[in-house]
Amino acid sequence: MKGLVTLVAGALATTCVDAHRVKEAYDRTFHWGTLKATKLPKFLTNNPLPGGTPWGNIDPKKVDPRIPPTTGVTRYYDFTISRGELAPDGYLKTSGILINGQFPGPTIEANWGDNIQVRVTNNITGPFEGTALHWHGLFQNGSAFYDGVPSVSQCPIAPGSSFTYKFQAGVFGTSWYHSHYSAQAAGGLFGPLIVYGPSHVDYDEDVGPVMLTDWFHKDYYEIVKNVMSNNSTLWANPSDNTLINARMPFNCSQVKDNTPCSNASYAKFQFKTGKTYKLRLINAGAAGMEYFSIDGQTLQVVSVDLTDIVPYNTTIVTLGVGQRSDVLFTPKAVNGTKAIWMRTLQSGKFCQRATNPTARAIVLLDGAPTNVIPATTAYPAPVDDGTCKNDPLESSIPYYAEKVPDPSVTVQITVNTIVNSTGHQLYTMNDSPFMANYNNPLIGLAYQQNYSYPSHPEWNVFNFGSNSSIRVVIWNNSSGPHPMHIHGHDMYVLYDGNDKWDGTTIVNPSNPQRRDTHNLRPHGWMVMQYNADNPGVWPFHCHIAWHLSMGMYVNFMEHPEKINQSQIPGILKQTCDPWNAYTADHTVEQIDSGV
Ligand SMILES: *[C@@H]1O[C@H](CO)[C@@H](O)[C@H](O)[C@H]1NC(C)=O
Ligand SMILES: *[C@@H]1O[C@H](CO)[C@@H](O)[C@H](O)[C@H]1NC(C)=O
Ligand SMILES: *[C@@H]1O[C@H](CO)[C@@H](O)[C@H](O)[C@H]1NC(C)=O
Ligand SMILES: *[C@@H]1O[C@H](CO)[C@@H](O)[C@H](O)[C@H]1NC(C)=O
Ligand SMILES: *[C@@H]1O[C@H](CO)[C@@H](O)[C@H](O)[C@H]1NC(C)=O
Ligand SMILES: *[C@@H]1O[C@H](CO)[C@@H](O)[C@H](O)[C@H]1NC(C)=O
Ligand SMILES: *[C@@H]1O[C@H](CO)[C@@H](O)[C@H](O)[C@H]1NC(C)=O
Ligand SMILES: *[C@@H]1O[C@H](CO)[C@@H](O)[C@H](O)[C@H]1NC(C)=O
Ligand SMILES: *[C@@H]1O[C@H](CO)[C@@H](O)[C@H](O)[C@H]1NC(C)=O
Ligand SMILES: *[C@@H]1O[C@H](CO)[C@@H](O)[C@H](O)[C@H]1NC(C)=O
Ligand SMILES: *[C@@H]1O[C@H](CO)[C@@H](O)[C@H](O)[C@H]1NC(C)=O
Ligand SMILES: *[C@@H]1O[C@H](CO)[C@@H](O)[C@H](O)[C@H]1NC(C)=O
Ligand SMILES: [Cu+2]
Numbered sequence: 001m002k003g004l005v006t007l008v009a010g011a012l013a014t015t016c017v018d019a020h021r022v023k024e025a026y027d028r029t030f031h032w033g034t035l036k037a038t039k040l041p042k043f044l045t046n047n048p049l050p051g052g053t054p055w056g057n058i059d060p061k062k063v064d065p066r067i068p069p070t071t072g073v074t075r076y077y078d079f080t081i082s083r084g085e086l087a088p089d090g091y092l093k094t095s096g097i098l099i100n101g102q103f104p105g106p107t108i109e110a111n112w113g114d115n116i117q118v119r120v121t122n123n124i125t126g127p128f129e130g131t132a133l134h135w136h137g138l139f140q141n142g143s144a145f146y147d148g149v150p151s152v153s154q155c156p157i158a159p160g161s162s163f164t165y166k167f168q169a170g171v172f173g174t175s176w177y178h179s180h181y182s183a184q185a186a187g188g189l190f191g192p193l194i195v196y197g198p199s200h201v202d203y204d205e206d207v208g209p210v211m212l213t214d215w216f217h218k219d220y221y222e223i224v225k226n227v228m229s230n231n232s233t234l235w236a237n238p239s240d241n242t243l244i245n246a247r248m249p250f251n252c253s254q255v256k257d258n259t260p261c262s263n264a265s266y267a268k269f270q271f272k273t274g275k276t277y278k279l280r281l282i283n284a285g286a287a288g289m290e291y292f293s294i295d296g297q298t299l300q301v302v303s304v305d306l307t308d309i310v311p312y313n314t315t316i317v318t319l320g321v322g323q324r325s326d327v328l329f330t331p332k333a334v335n336g337t338k339a340i341w342m343r344t345l346q347s348g349k350f351c352q353r354a355t356n357p358t359a360r361a362i363v364l365l366d367g368a369p370t371n372v373i374p375a376t377t378a379y380p381a382p383v384d385d386g387t388c389k390n391d392p393l394e395s396s397i398p399y400y401a402e403k404v405p406d407p408s409v410t411v412q413i414t415v416n417t418i419v420n421s422t423g424h425q426l427y428t429m430n431d432s433p434f435m436a437n438y439n440n441p442l443i444g445l446a447y448q449q450n451y452s453y454p455s456h457p458e459w460n461v462f463n464f465g466s467n468s469s470i471r472v473v474i475w476n477n478s479s480g481p482h483p484m485h486i487h488g489h490d491m492y493v494l495y496d497g498n499d500k501w502d503g504t505t506i507v508n509p510s511n512p513q514r515r516d517t518h519n520l521r522p523h524g525w526m527v528m529q530y531n532a533d534n535p536g537v538w539p540f541h542c543h544i545a546w547h548l549s550m551g552m553y554v555n556f557m558e559h560p561e562k563i564n565q566s567q568i569p570g571i572l573k574q575t576c577d578p579w580n581a582y583t584a585d586h587t588v589e590q591i592d593s594g595v
Contacts, residue, residue, distance in 0.1 A: 018092075019262065022087045022090065022262050025087035025093070026088065028085075028096075028101060028102050030105075032209050033268065033361060037207075039206055041196070041206070043197075046073050047072065053198065055112060061200070065172065065307070065400055066170065068112050068170045068171070075114055076117050077118040079099045079100060079106070079133075080100055081122055082097070082098055082123040082124065083095065083124055083126060088103065088215065088264070090263055091255065092259055093219075097179075097189040098188060104188070104192065105189070106191055108177065108191070108194065109194050109195075110169040112195055113168070115169070116135075116167055116169055118165045119164045120165065129159070130159070130438065130588070132149065132150045132156050132180050133148045133189075134147060136175050136177060137176075137305055138169065138193075139534060141534050144488065144537065145572065146165045148165065150436060150594065152443060152595075153536075154441055154575045154576075155438055155439060155572070156181055158578035161578040173306040174282060174303065174306075174325075177193050180595055181595070182591075182595070186220040186286035190284050192211065194208075204277065207277050207279050211246065212244060212283050212284070212290040212292060213242070213285040214239035214352070215239055215285075216237070216286065223237045224549050224592050227592075228550070232423075236353055237546065239285075241359070242290075242359035246267075249266065269342065274330065276328055278328055279327050280324065280326050281317060281327060288346035288354055289352055290318070291381060292317045293315055293343050293345075294331075294341070296376060297331060299329050300312070300313050301313075301314060301326075301395075302325075303326040304324075304513065306490065307513075310398075312396075316379060316382060318389075320519040321544055338364065338366055339362060339368050339375075340376050341361070343359065343378055344358070345378075345381055347381075348386065349384060362374055387522070389519065390496065393495075398512075401511040407469045407471035410472075411470075411473070414474075415427065415429055416428045427478070427550040429460060433458065434458060434552070434554065437456070438588065442557075443536065443537050443563065451560045463560065464557060466532075470530055470558075473501055474528070476520045483519045484541070485541060485542075486539075486540045488534045490514045491514065492514055493514070493518045494509075495525065496518065496524070497525055517543060536563060538558060548595060
């Protein structure tokens with residue numbers, strides 16, 4: 001039972017049965033961050049073009065990363081989603097959700113331009129739940145109906161049924177997939193998604209995903225019930241732990257009941273000094289912002305979300321929920337020691353609620369013994385100034401430069417929290433909390449040329465018609481930070497501040513930062529813009545699971561006149577027929593916004 005030593009339980013004596021349950025649950029944790037982890041390739045070898053790559057000798061400075069090559073290759077995955085026990089940190093969580101028996105789910109890999117097909121079977125039982133998977137950051141260019149958002153691009157996948165998502169890896173870099181059905185992702189339903197593409201930097205080895213997450217011991221459904229209740233003492237739901245690649249020993253002395261708990265292992269990484277490694281950082285958490293660092297080391301940031309940037313050096317990388325960054329680092333010994341802490345800290349008290357906000361993982365250099373516990377010191381944490389801000393917009397210069405066009409329309413969206421007349425707390429965007437109708441996906445209504453729903457203000461649809469470039473000014477009148485994520489696009493982030501936007505000032509107008517998720521400060525302002533070059537109905541929402549549950553979500557209807565693909569009815573039928581049949585004789589307990 002390597003890595004799982006003392007089995008401690010609060011009140012009762014522990015049994016071999018408990019020990020066995022914890023070990024079995026613990027062993028479902030994926031292999032990234034263990035000494036067994038393999039390195040990732042530079043690309044998957046197939047159809048090499050001149051230059052030996054699937055995309056030829058292109059110069060990533062000159063080629064639009066949104067226009068993929070056609071490789072003609074399809075990568076097939078088969079996912080079965082089931083309930084199961086998890087214990088990534090040694091604490092037995094009886095209500096996890098797994099893919100193919102593991103947590104986090106399998107790593108999806110493809111080359112830029114490949115097609116990806118994922119057959120998803122919903123085996124969630126005891127109780128049944130619908131599900132749907134979203135491929136975060138991928139643009140679904142021409143395939144909006146595979147975006148994975150129930151009530152928008154599909155019906156939920158009904159209990160016992162399957163649905164096959166088919167989409168192109170149209171952009172490249174580091175991303176992840178996750179459930180978009182209620183807050184299921186917080187129950188464990190997510191995994192890494194990596195698309196290999198032309199690299200604008202040199203490195204020796206790709207270490208693969210480094211997932212940074214808050215971790216909750218309670219069932220996600222219990223937390224959503226608390227958040228959505230009209231008892232304000234239940235609204236704060238601090239996370240129990242923080243994980244790096246789903247590992248970080250939980251201090252079992254904190255267990256107050258008889259839940260089985262044992263001391264789990266740290267994630268471990270073995271490196272050689274003098275070599276340069278690529279780490280693919282992903283904040284796949286539910287609520288907490290993360291500050292990532294490795295003691296005494298310099299990190300070179302080379303991408304933000306799926307946008308490669310001109311590399312810059314830093315010691316701490318800030319990632320809101322849903323954000324990613326690839327970083328390169330060339331390890332060096334610190335104070336003569338070759339065992340070093342890697343850390344992620346859930347940032348200041350305004351940006352997270354965490355009982356144990358720090359995760360650590362062990363970095364071993366040049367064959368340092370694997371049982372050594374590092375004694376290195378962390379960089380000082382950024383000052384907790386309450387802004388929950390991302391790293392400065394100025395520091396991320398896209399490697400493929402693009403000038404922001406003049407917008408053809410500008411709208412302002414105000415974010416508020418409200419408490420309604422029955423005492424329930426909700427988030428509004430322009431005064432309306434979102435509420436999904438699982439049985440009536442908006443893309444199907446758009447196909448029927450039905451674009452306005454006056455009797456359904458809760459669907460929060462902004463119809464941008466045939467506008468070519470859309471600017472959105474967002475004012476956060478709430479005291480929470482909100483990592484705002486757009487589907488179907490990346491967005492130019494033009495302004496991010498505590499002060500009201502002056503209506504003109506843009507950061508780096510000749511080449512502004514582009515990414516798919518950006519953190520809106522508490523009581524702050526953010527301005528973003530995107531090109532309407534992908535007809536569809538695209539969610540724009542806060543990525544904090546509980547805020548999303550409380551309705552912090554809008555849909556942007558784009559070029560509805562072009563949402564006329566004849567396959568829409570047939571593809572919708574694949575999820576809606578089984579879902580409508582299921583809901584005809586089962587009550588769906590939709591206790592939140594549904595997404
Ligand atoms: C979608 O594809 C079209 C045609 O290649 C391209 O012009 C557009 O920029 C793409 N949009 C996105 C969001 O990838
Ligand atoms: C379906 O879920 C049940 C209960 O969690 C589990 O025992 C079974 O192995 C799962 N089936 C598959 C094919 O994963
Ligand atoms: C609200 O929740 C708290 C904590 O569980 C509980 O003690 C209290 O009785 C609840 N109040 C109401 C009105 O239900
Ligand atoms: C674990 O928690 C207990 C009780 O809070 C505390 O006394 C102890 O110092 C903690 N141990 C570690 C290693 O943090
Ligand atoms: C748990 O294990 C870690 C090493 O993996 C060790 O540093 C820590 O002291 C252990 N804690 C307890 C309570 O045994
Ligand atoms: C960034 O860090 C790398 C590795 O430590 C170093 O080689 C490079 O000179 C640094 N660049 C700048 C601009 O400081
Ligand atoms: C290296 O040692 C110095 C002096 O003891 C200490 O201040 C510093 O924090 C150490 N660096 C790391 C990364 O542990
Ligand atoms: C709380 O909500 C329930 C319905 O969910 C309602 O019956 C009850 O009256 C509400 N309590 C208050 C104090 O508004
Ligand atoms: C308040 O919001 C909750 C959660 O959406 C909802 O269940 C309840 O019906 C709302 N109350 C009123 C009076 O609309
Ligand atoms: C559009 O869809 C809504 C929601 O299903 C429906 O209430 C409305 O009647 C539809 N309008 C037309 C013109 O079909
Ligand atoms: C652009 O969007 C605005 C706001 O939704 C809308 O009023 C206008 O009609 C749209 N323009 C075109 C050309 O579709
Ligand atoms: C902002 O919030 C305050 C308090 O919640 C409210 O009184 C005010 O009307 C809101 N302003 C806007 C523009 O939403
Ligand atoms: Cu939020």
